[in-house]
Amino acid sequence: MPVIEVEKLEKSFRIPHEKRTTLFEALTGVFKPESYEVFDALKDISFDVEEGEFFGIIGENGSGKSTLLKIIAGILYPSSGEVHIRKKVTPFLELGVGFQPDMTAVENIKTYGTIMGMSKHDIRSRTDDILEFAGLERFKDTKLKNFSSGMQVRLAFSTAIQTDPEILLMDEVLAVGDMDFQQKCLDVLNNYRKEGVTIVFVSHDLGSVRRFCDRTLLLHKGEQVALGNTAEVIDKYVYGEQEKNVSEATHNAVDSDPAILAEDQTYLNNSRWGDQKVEILNVEFYDKFGNLSNRFNSFDVMTIRILYNAHEKVLDPIFGIALYSEKGENLFGTNTELRDITIDHIEGKGHIDLKIDSISMLSGRFLLTVAIHSRTHNPYDWHDKLYHFDVIPTGRDAGLFDVPCKWII
Numbered sequence: 001m002p003v004i005e006v007e008k009l010e011k012s013f014r015i016p017h018e019k020r021t022t023l024f025e026a027l028t029g030v031f032k033p034e035s036y037e038v039f040d041a042l043k044d045i046s047f048d049v050e051e052g053e054f055f056g057i058i059g060e061n062g063s064g065k066s067t068l069l070k071i072i073a074g075i076l077y078p079s080s081g082e083v084h085i086r087k088k089v090t091p092f093l094e095l096g097v098g099f100q101p102d103m104t105a106v107e108n109i110k111t112y113g114t115i116m117g118m119s120k121h122d123i124r125s126r127t128d129d130i131l132e133f134a135g136l137e138r139f140k141d142t143k144l145k146n147f148s149s150g151m152q153v154r155l156a157f158s159t160a161i162q163t164d165p166e167i168l169l170m171d172e173v174l175a176v177g178d179m180d181f182q183q184k185c186l187d188v189l190n191n192y193r194k195e196g197v198t199i200v201f202v203s204h205d206l207g208s209v210r211r212f213c214d215r216t217l218l219l220h221k222g223e224q225v226a227l228g229n230t231a232e233v234i235d236k237y238v239y240g241e242q243e244k245n246v247s248e249a250t251h252n253a254v255d256s257d258p259a260i261l262a263e264d265q266t267y268l269n270n271s272r273w274g275d276q277k278v279e280i281l282n283v284e285f286y287d288k289f290g291n292l293s294n295r296f297n298s299f300d301v302m303t304i305r306i307l308y309n310a311h312e313k314v315l316d317p318i319f320g321i322a323l324y325s326e327k328g329e330n331l332f333g334t335n336t337e338l339r340d341i342t343i344d345h346i347e348g349k350g351h352i353d354l355k356i357d358s359i360s361m362l363s364g365r366f367l368l369t370v371a372i373h374s375r376t377h378n379p380y381d382w383h384d385k386l387y388h389f390d391v392i393p394t395g396r397d398a399g400l401f402d403v404p405c406k407w408i409i
Contacts, residue, residue, distance in 0.1 A: 001086070002048035003167060003198050004055075004072060009081035011042040011067055041067045043222045045081070052196040056213030056230060058206065058237055063219040065202045069093060069169050072200065087198065090116070090165035092157070101145035105136055105155060108144055112159045126162045133184065134158035154181055161188050168192060171202045179398070206234055206297075207395045238297050238392050239287050271386055274379035278314050278346065278372045281307040283387045294389040298362050298402070302389075304354040306370050308381075313347040316375050321354060324367040324385055325400060331366070337375065360402045363393035 016036045042064045049055045057065050070076040072083060073091040098115045099108050109130055113123040131137045134154040144152060189212060192199060203209055209216060209230060216233040218226040218240075226236040286303040287293045296302050306319060320335030336343060336352075343352075368387040372380045395402075 001051070002084075003051045003086045004049040004200070005082075005084040006045055006047050006068075006072070007082045007084075009042055009045040009068070009071065009083060010040070010079050011064075011071060011076065012079045013039045013041055015039050041222050042071075042078075043224075045219075045224050047217055047224070047227055049198060049200060051087070051198055053215065054193055054199045054201065054213050056209040056216035056233075057200065057202045057219065058204070058209055058216060058233070059219035059225075062221070064222040065219055066093070066171055068219070069171050069200065069202055073169050085167065087166035089167045089169060090160075090163050091169040092160050093169060093171045099144055099152060099156065102143055104143055105131065105140050105147075108155065109159050112156060113162065116160055116163050118163060122162070130155070130158045130162055133161070135181070157185065165192070165197055167198045167200070169200050172204065205393070206237075207393045210234055210394055211396070234297070234394075238295055239289060239291060239293055271384045272382060273384075274371075274373070274381040276381050277312060278308050278310045278317060278380040280370060280372060280381045280383055281309055281349070283307070283368065283370050283383070285387075285389050296359055296389060296391055298391050298394045299358050299360075302356045302359050304356070304368070304370075305351050306354075306372075307349070307351045308346070308372060309349045310346045313345055314374075314380070315345045317343055317346055317380065318373055318375060319343075319352050320371045320373070322369040322371075324369065326365050326367065328367070328385070331361075331400065333369075335371075359391055361391045362395065362397060362399060362402055363391055364400065365390050 014036045015038075045064075045068065057068065059065050067076065069091070070093065071078050072085070073089055073093060074085075075091070075093070098112050100111065103111065106127060109127055110123055113126075114120075118126075128137075131140050134151075134157075136151060136155060136158075139147070139151070144155075147155070186208075189199070193212070199212075201209065201213060213230045215228060216226075216230040217224065218233050218237050225240070226233045284292055284305040284307070285294050285296075286305060287296060288301040304321060306321075310317075318335050318337045320333065320337075322333035323331045325331060334354075365388055367385040368389070369382075369384050370387065371382040373382070374380070
């Protein structure tokens, strides 16, 4: 039997067009109707969560994830629809709410523990465990105003996990602390999962969502886009918004229209050179489904397509690419000559594909240079860092690139 049932849930907010903060403004406003617009934060959301299930919610900023969690927690009321909860809910939404800067760490543990529903006996018996988990034993009598923001969040999380939840609502809590503390948080999640705690998990960290969640809900501008197997929903999130991705990918193209804006033309003049016997018309990125995109999961397949137009018959051309970080650091480069690929000649319009079997970059935006030149390195058309694509993390390793490795004990 589901422990959370959400049926046809909707939530709207009224956004006033004018601000009334003084008594005079309030009195004069009596004779003037208040104008406002309605913002629909959630529209017709329906799903259920089974007992012991690890349920993910993903989507871009402003998609309604936090609003949905607050309604499940009882912090907000829905405009319409129903939410049925059959177990005790412990929300990890606004970590640190109730903290007082002029109180010590121990005093704040007592206050925050009370807010989280812990008894006085539990707070007293678990205070040392809380400080140890947060790594703040030395600072137990230090006032909170002298803590860094990271220390405060660690203290809040460490206090919150001392509750005995039946349903746990978590909103981006794995973003707290350094790598060691995040590993502690992940260990807590694993323990909760083994104990059969129901967890609703909101995060932009798709690697953690993929690792933990049994099912996942995808929201987009307040609407329910997908619900089901986590891997399939993440693919829908990364690759599914084809109109947006195609638009962004097309925007990456070099505009050969003579009406191009002057500032863009100046930029192109500094980033493009060659005699243009062969002209690069466009560069396109294709995902594992064969769709045009510029956003990819790490480790997925990607195809880079270079579209060209040879204005005359060109013998033995060489096509090449180079990858750069956003900071302009050269990460990788290759060309058809280095890969022992010989192209007899090209003439007219055509394209050549570079298939990447597994994207080794872990996360971030990457710049692409493409070029066509002769075997004597005379450039026909060289586009320096004129294209880019984004990689979405699917794992937890740090850095720019994956390095295949394994620990041996």
